[in-house]
Amino acid sequence: MTLAVQAQHVSMIYKSNSGHKVQALENVSLEVSSGSWCVLSGPSGSGKSSMLHILGGLLTPTAGTIEVAGYDLTQATSNMRSTYRLRTIGFVFQAFYLLPHLRAWENVALPLLALGEPHKVRKERATLALNAVGLADRLYHHPAELSGGEQQRVALARAIVNHPPIILADEPTGNLDAASANMILDILQKLVQQGSTLICATHDTKVTERATQSVTMRHGKVVDLV
Ligand SMILES: Nc1ncnc2c1ncn2[C@@H]1O[C@H](COP(=O)(O)OP(=O)(O)OP(=O)(O)O)[C@@H](O)[C@H]1O
Numbered sequence: 001m002t003l004a005v006q007a008q009h010v011s012m013i014y015k016s017n018s019g020h021k022v023q024a025l026e027n028v029s030l031e032v033s034s035g036s037w038c039v040l041s042g043p044s045g046s047g048k049s050s051m052l053h054i055l056g057g058l059l060t061p062t063a064g065t066i067e068v069a070g071y072d073l074t075q076a077t078s079n080m081r082s083t084y085r086l087r088t089i090g091f092v093f094q095a096f097y098l099l100p101h102l103r104a105w106e107n108v109a110l111p112l113l114a115l116g117e118p119h120k121v122r123k124e125r126a127t128l129a130l131n132a133v134g135l136a137d138r139l140y141h142h143p144a145e146l147s148g149g150e151q152q153r154v155a156l157a158r159a160i161v162n163h164p165p166i167i168l169a170d171e172p173t174g175n176l177d178a179a180s181a182n183m184i185l186d187i188l189q190k191l192v193q194q195g196s197t198l199i200c201a202t203h204d205t206k207v208t209e210r211a212t213q214s215v216t217m218r219h220g221k222v223v224d225l226v
């Protein structure tokens with residue numbers, strides 16, 4: 001079976017301006033097979049988001065090696081990292097991070113803009129992605145004109161607009177009611193069925209129930225790997 005993620009002995013120490021240090025991850029090793037739905041669970045502060053940000057190339061670990069979809073992130077230059085973030089990874093943040101002055105389709109098209117795609121391609125592919133999350137009729141809405149569940153679906157459409165092989169989702173259902181959460185989970189499940197690898201940090205048992213791999217973290221360590 002091909003591995004989508006191979007992280008070995010990863011540690012992360014945050015250093016604040018005041019000189020304080022927090023060890024968020026300590027010697028974490030993790031393997032995720034391609035096509036899995038892997039859930040990272042564990043109490044608040046256990047290091048789930050830190051791990052996702054490292055896997056997404058948004059954060060450089062203090063120690064350890066990481067290979068994602070064949071990319072050796074440890075060796076990557078900052079240029080390689082930005083290409084990696086745009087082409088290989090789709091990141092879904094709990095807080096959506098949609099730009100308020102852009103319409104739904106323009107938010108979804110942002111990764112394509114960064115890749116230099118022309119307007120026509122951006123619009124077509126953003127429309128397809130919004131269609132995939134059931135929002136074909138909200139193309140021209142601004143985020144403030146959308147419900148929380150719809151905003152999360154726009155954020156998901158932005159994450160998948162480039163068909164990344166790996167989707168990283170940090171509490172994708174954290175701010176949603178049960179119906180919106182289930183809708184997001186159904187979309188994610190379909191993406192996994194179509195071959196994407198999904199890694200989710202979550203406290204939500206509705207997400208855990210659908211996972212094919214479960215990783216429990218505590219105090220920055222993996223305590224249970226099923
Ligand atoms: N930028 C930062 N600077 C300093 N410490 C940080 C920073 N980000 C996270 N931490 C610390 O690292 C530890 C792990 O945080 P992380 O956000 O990875 O936890 P988490 O498991 O995602 O928690 P939650 O379930 O609350 O989202 C925490 O103790 C946190 O205070």
Ligand SMILES: [Mg+2]
Nearest residue numbers: 048049050201
């Ligand atoms: Mg978190």
